[in-house]
Amino acid sequence: MTREQIDPLELSLTGGEPFNLVEALARRGVSRREFLKFCTIMAGVLALPVEKASRIARALENTPRVPLVWLEFQDCAGCTESLLRASRPTVGELVLDVLSVDYHETIMAPAGEQAEASKAATVEKGGHIVVVEGSIPLKDGGLYCCIGGKTAKDILFETVEGAIAVIAVGNCAAFGGIPAASPNPTEAVGVADLVKDVPVVNLPGCPLNVVNLTATVVHFLTFGSLPAMDHLKRPLFAYGKRIHDNCERRPHFDAGQFVEEWGDEGHRLGWCLYKMGCKGPETYHNCPTVRWNEGTSWPVMSGHGCLGCSEPNFWDTMTPFYQRLPEVPGFGVEATIDKVGLGLTAVAAAGVAAHAIGSAVRKKAAGASQEKEE
Amino acid sequence: MHAVCSVRAVEDALGIQIPPNARLIRNIIQGIQYVQDHTIHFYHLHALDWVDIVSALDADPAATAQLAQSISDWPKSSAAYFKGVQDRLKAFVASGQLGPFANGYWGHPAYKLPPEANLMAVAHYLEALDWQREVIKAHAILGGKNPHLQTYLVGGMACPVDPNSQAALNADSIAHLKELFVKAREFVEKVYLPDVLAVAPFYLEWAGLGEGLGNFLAYGEFPLTDTVSSDEPGDLFLPRGIILNRDLSKVHPVDHRKIAEYVTHSWFAYDDESQPKHPWDGVTEPNYTGPQPPYEFLNTDDKYSWIKAPRYDGKAMEVGPLARMLVAYASGHERVKYWVDTVLEKLGVGPEVLFSTLGRTAARAIETVVVAEQLINWTDELAANIGSGDLRIHELDHWDPSTWPKEAMGWGWMEAPRGALGHWIHIKDGKIENYQAVVPSTWNGSPRDANGQPGAYEASLVGTPVADPEKPLEILRTIHSFDPCMACAVHVLDPNGREVVRIRIA
Numbered sequence: 001m002t003r004e005q006i007d008p009l010e011l012s013l014t015g016g017e018p019f020n021l022v023e024a025l026a027r028r029g030v031s032r033r034e035f036l037k038f039c040t041i042m043a044g045v046l047a048l049p050v051e052k053a054s055r056i057a058r059a060l061e062n063t064p065r066v067p068l069v070w071l072e073f074q075d076c077a078g079c080t081e082s083l084l085r086a087s088r089p090t091v092g093e094l095v096l097d098v099l100s101v102d103y104h105e106t107i108m109a110p111a112g113e114q115a116e117a118s119k120a121a122t123v124e125k126g127g128h129i130v131v132v133e134g135s136i137p138l139k140d141g142g143l144y145c146c147i148g149g150k151t152a153k154d155i156l157f158e159t160v161e162g163a164i165a166v167i168a169v170g171n172c173a174a175f176g177g178i179p180a181a182s183p184n185p186t187e188a189v190g191v192a193d194l195v196k197d198v199p200v201v202n203l204p205g206c207p208l209n210v211v212n213l214t215a216t217v218v219h220f221l222t223f224g225s226l227p228a229m230d231h232l233k234r235p236l237f238a239y240g241k242r243i244h245d246n247c248e249r250r251p252h253f254d255a256g257q258f259v260e261e262w263g264d265e266g267h268r269l270g271w272c273l274y275k276m277g278c279k280g281p282e283t284y285h286n287c288p289t290v291r292w293n294e295g296t297s298w299p300v301m302s303g304h305g306c307l308g309c310s311e312p313n314f315w316d317t318m319t320p321f322y323q324r325l326p327e328v329p330g331f332g333v334e335a336t337i338d339k340v341g342l343g344l345t346a347v348a349a350a351g352v353a354a355h356a357i358g359s360a361v362r363k364k365a366a367g368a369s370q371e372k373e374e
Numbered sequence: 375m376h377a378v379c380s381v382r383a384v385e386d387a388l389g390i391q392i393p394p395n396a397r398l399i400r401n402i403i404q405g406i407q408y409v410q411d412h413t414i415h416f417y418h419l420h421a422l423d424w425v426d427i428v429s430a431l432d433a434d435p436a437a438t439a440q441l442a443q444s445i446s447d448w449p450k451s452s453a454a455y456f457k458g459v460q461d462r463l464k465a466f467v468a469s470g471q472l473g474p475f476a477n478g479y480w481g482h483p484a485y486k487l488p489p490e491a492n493l494m495a496v497a498h499y500l501e502a503l504d505w506q507r508e509v510i511k512a513h514a515i516l517g518g519k520n521p522h523l524q525t526y527l528v529g530g531m532a533c534p535v536d537p538n539s540q541a542a543l544n545a546d547s548i549a550h551l552k553e554l555f556v557k558a559r560e561f562v563e564k565v566y567l568p569d570v571l572a573v574a575p576f577y578l579e580w581a582g583l584g585e586g587l588g589n590f591l592a593y594g595e596f597p598l599t600d601t602v603s604s605d606e607p608g609d610l611f612l613p614r615g616i617i618l619n620r621d622l623s624k625v626h627p628v629d630h631r632k633i634a635e636y637v638t639h640s641w642f643a644y645d646d647e648s649q650p651k652h653p654w655d656g657v658t659e660p661n662y663t664g665p666q667p668p669y670e671f672l673n674t675d676d677k678y679s680w681i682k683a684p685r686y687d688g689k690a691m692e693v694g695p696l697a698r699m700l701v702a703y704a705s706g707h708e709r710v711k712y713w714v715d716t717v718l719e720k721l722g723v724g725p726e727v728l729f730s731t732l733g734r735t736a737a738r739a740i741e742t743v744v745v746a747e748q749l750i751n752w753t754d755e756l757a758a759n760i761g762s763g764d765l766r767i768h769e770l771d772h773w774d775p776s777t778w779p780k781e782a783m784g785w786g787w788m789e790a791p792r793g794a795l796g797h798w799i800h801i802k803d804g805k806i807e808n809y810q811a812v813v814p815s816t817w818n819g820s821p822r823d824a825n826g827q828p829g830a831y832e833a834s835l836v837g838t839p840v841a842d843p844e845k846p847l848e849i850l851r852t853i854h855s856f857d858p859c860m861a862c863a864v865h866v867l868d869p870n871g872r873e874v875v876r877i878r879i880a
Contacts, residue, residue, distance in 0.1 A: 109478035270541025292519035299518030
């Protein structure tokens with residue numbers, strides 16, 4: 001192998017031979033068994049029947065290589081750090097690598113003109129996936145976030161040209177995040193507010209949980225389409241259920257057992273964090289089931305309430321973070337059941353209605369325009 | 375990092391002292407953050423400035439194993455292992471799938487390592503990727519997730535401790551932490567530091583380049599005793615102090631009142647821009663005066679940056695691992711002195727070489743080892759304190775804002791991996807009246823102040839030789855050695871002011 005052979009100018013980015021993932025992974029020391037295990041886990045994250053794992057495997061084995069461009073705008077690189085924590089490490093990350101991360105300012109080797117050349121080459125060919133991390137400021141022509149003298153908005157439009165999909169990772173790219181928090185001094189917005197001609201998927205979270213990015217990509221490669229999404233463009237497999245409904249501490253909520261002070265007996269015993277401000281009852285995310293850092297933990301499991309980081313405008317609508325939500329259904333079901341003499345179903349049904357009202361009132365009070373579907 | 379700094383600011387304003395368990399948990403979280411973050415910085419964000427991946431293809435795996443075994447007893451260093459890595463690398467290059475490695479400066483004359491050292495570094499680049507993902511699980515155990523832990527509270531931490539509960543930090547989770555910290559320490563002692571020591575001799579000219587300001591500021595970190603206030607932080611494992619004009623014979627005390635920020639060349643407005651403002655009096659009022667985008671150039675005689683220019687007693691300062699290690703070394707810190715002297719002796723050089731690009735990179739590795747040594751001790755100390763029956767994690771008296779005084783001021787400090795971080799808060803009627811943050815990359819990347827003094831990045835580039843102006847690898851080396859928190863741009867101009875190349879550095 002000589003240097004000349006990988007001279008960037010001579011290099012064909014897509015390679016000459018048909019791509020085979022299993023061979024590519026084998027070259028990197030990943031066995032077929034590990035690969036199939038990964039496919040099974042992905043089927044689980046995607047909430048697919050386990051038989052679908054073989055379809056995932058078949059699809060990934062023969063998929064053509066899709067180039068990926070990762071843009072950073074008003075961001076903290078937290079989602080990039082999350083990418084480095086890709087669960088099911090070798091395979092999960094390699095799927096992304098196999099996608100060919102052609103441009104990523106933080107992790108790529110080249111800088112400046114050479115880095116821009118990589119991006120331009122990918123965009124010119126088209127058929128790429130764009131991942132966006134960070135919000136886009138619009139105020140004063142967008143001058144509050146310029147890279148190489150170009151505004152984030154211009155770079156975004158230039159890069160999504162000819163792309164097959166845009167994945168907005170983290171709350172900032174999805175909904176504006178902290179830069180858009182009141183009073184939103186730079187008029188920051190999310191990707192979907194600007195990009196209309198290319199399909200956009202939102203994977204909010206602060207940061208993104210990388211397992212959901214891997215699963216979205218795997219879904220796309222397997223089925224040739226983006227996963228089913230809610231009205232906020234969030235995939236249902238990851239954002240289809242409320243934290244509160246999947247929470248391991250839910251029995252304590254139903255039993256009326258609450259943490260009252262940090263470090264009290266209830267806190268030490270893992271009781272419900274609702275009174276400490278947990279936003280699980282208003283947040284749609286799969287943290288309780290997939291957890292973080294390869295299933296090690298998630299905030300509630302480690303003793304802290306949910307902040308609602310997968311929801312639009314959470315810095316405005318979910319604060320004060322340590323103040324409890326005004327109305328949550330099913331409050332202390334076991335504690336009151338003897339007194340009211342009602343079945344659990346009736347109480348829960350009444351509670352859902354109460355919650356819907358409570359949410360709407362609170363949202364209005366916070367000045368948010370988004371309506372939530374319960 | 376900002377989380378701990380912000381809660382310390384409020385704790386300082388309200389006079390809160392956190393319980394020992396909370397102090398120890400914070401130290402452990404920050405300690406493993408240093409170890410993981412520094413290692414990622416070296417292998418994944420900085421190593422390719424020194425390591426030519428393509429050259430690794432020409433390496434002899436047996437000779438690579440010999441080299442690796444001569445510097446460390448890391449068990450993976452066999453010829454077969456390096457052959458495996460090289461085969462994977464060959465297949466990778468042959469496939470044309472270079473992804474993030476496409477268009478690198480491979481083959482640049484400033485790359486000096488023999489193929490074997492390059493192959494060893496590439497192998498460790500890959501190992502570090504797996505290792506960092508594993509050891510940072512300590513953050514998930516203590517704070518629910520990484521990145522962005524969710525556990526910092528004004529007055530303590532939200533991580534319950536109870537040896538008799540499954541839902542709290544108990545013997546089992548402590549054992550898990552210790553297992554991770556053994557792995558953490560082993561890797562940095564047997565791989566990271568030895569790699570730095572193996573690479574450094576080929577780049578000794580960088581011990582005389584990239585110095586910069588010669589002034590260093592460290593707030594210190596890891597309180598070993600109770601913190602009374604931000605001005606009286608207790609005994610710190612890494613000491614607080616200032617070094618001026620490269621003089622290691624004297625460590626000056628830090629007085630946060632001497633910190634003030636200029637906006638002369640920043641896109642912000644002050645009433646009187648010839649004078650700096652202390653962060654308690656700070657204002658952040660945007661005042662963009664630059665060209666409308668898209669633009670090619672900024673006029674550096676005017677305002678040209680979104681970064682303010684912080685100064686200490688009027689002086690520009692460098693912050694980061696080098697600042698912390700110099701302050702500790704000059705303060706006579708036992709472990710820092712031991713490791714700094716060990717490294718200097720192995721390289722056959724004196725402490726003056728620390729003031730350089732290479733010194734910055736070496737200081738980061740030394741600090742990683744010094745902190746990794748403490749993680750298990752601090753975890754044992756936490757276990758012992760819990761075992762004594764102390765289950766407190768939070769100071770409850772000030773949790774309710776109705777208990778607060780009508781008005782309060784405080785400052786929070788911390789040493790982020792990339793340097794000194796400060797937050798200043800003014801609380802009035804239970805609300806934030808003013809809040810200012812002076813972050814490490816503001817110190818290091820600062821534009822000029824009213825007196826024309828440059829910041830650390832700018833000063834450090836003076837005199838850097840550039841072999842190929844189209845591929846200014848040498849500039850990347852020095853800027854990356856600071857671990858900038860942002861993508862920043864360096865424009866290379868020829869003597870006539872014509873732009874040769876513009877490099878963006880992540």
